[in-house]
Amino acid sequence: MPLILFNKPFQVMCQFSPHESRKTLADYLDIPGIYPAGRLDADSEGLLLLTDDGKLQHRISHPLSKQPKTYIVQVDGIPDDHAIARLKGPLDLGDFVTQPCEVRHIEAPAWLWERDPPIRQRASLPTSWLALTIAEGKNRQVRRMTAAVGLPTLRLIRIAIGPFALSSHPLWPGEWREVSTSELA
Known part of the structure; x- marks a missing residue:
């Protein structure tokens, strides 16, 4: 189960489906079956976590998890x-x-x-x-x-x-890296 850290550029839609006028996550990530754990609007930039594990996605993004x-x-x-x-x-x-x-x-x-x-x-x-x-x-x-x-x-x-930060995992806009889920424990 991959956990992907992605530095979302400005004006990129936080979705994989095509958008009529903007780039989407599919323009940067070609990893089947992953989904964002949380969102950033198009006007926002920065760290986005993606995974193919629904339970992990819920654990990261649900307000009760207090990440x-x-x-x-x-x-x-x-x-x-x-x-x-x-x-x-x-x-x-x-x-x-x-x-x-x-x-x-x-x-x-x-x-x-x-x-x-x-x-x-x-x-x-x-x-x-x-x-x-x-x-x-x-x-x-x-x-x-x-x-x-x-x-x-x-x-x-x-x-x-949570424990994932651009300062400890430097990424330029549009770059991504796979990391271990053990840091969430």
Whole structure:
């Protein structure tokens, strides 16, 4: 049973079936029978785990498994202490309240690849970076969280899921690697 770490590029659909206007996982992975354990929307980049084992897929992606997911987020604006405290939650997003999470202001990562196309730059509004670690993963949750505190997301990269991190398994966008499932134990 393979466990595949894949660095999903920007604007790639998190599916194997064809899409009318965008690349999909099938453009990068030719491994029969694997499926994503969780998803990233087309506007997000970074770590995605795939497997052919349904039980393992469930164990990784189900909210009750509490696999922490870490994201780095470039936002419009500079977060103050109040915004960071609100992000740490719980934060009411209208249709649900987030669980408490870890949030910290970070420097722009020196190791990060350029995005194609690049994010918009506005001279009148500075940008900054945050690192967020959440145990849930509702649809567009991190984007909704940053918007709720007045810091719209410009770029979102998932860098870790549970014990698997791009820092310990370096992959450029579009690259993948098979790893041992024993790290999940």
